[in-house]
Amino acid sequence: MLAIRLTPDIEARLNRLTQETGRTKTALAREAILEHLDDLEDYYLAEARARKNRKTIALTDVERELGLAD
Incomplete structure (x- = not known):
């Protein structure tokens, strides 16, 4: 289980995206994490x-x- 706090502007963007796409916040967050996890692992x-x-x-x-x- 993961709980994260988002700034109001990120929360608003995420809410708009869920409304437009019909996807859940969880699905969008999971996709975003998976998209960038390899790069984060490499770097850190x-x-x-x-x-x-x-x-x-x-x-x-x-x-x-x-x-x-010299």
């Missing part, structure tokens, strides 16, 4: 992995590797 899981495995490289080392050192 990559971000979490990057934070977990973060290693730093000194700027001077990067510049030297790229041939930009």
Whole structure:
């Protein structure tokens, strides 16, 4: 079970869409979530992995590797 709070403008848009399409709010919300879940997983899981495995490289080392050192 999922309960979410929507801003009044989003709620109004959703209500209009349900009236125009005959679909339920639940069906529309489910479709929207499924449409974007893959992208959210990719982004947030990559971000979490990057934070977990973060290693730093000194700027001077990067510049030297790229041939930009003075």
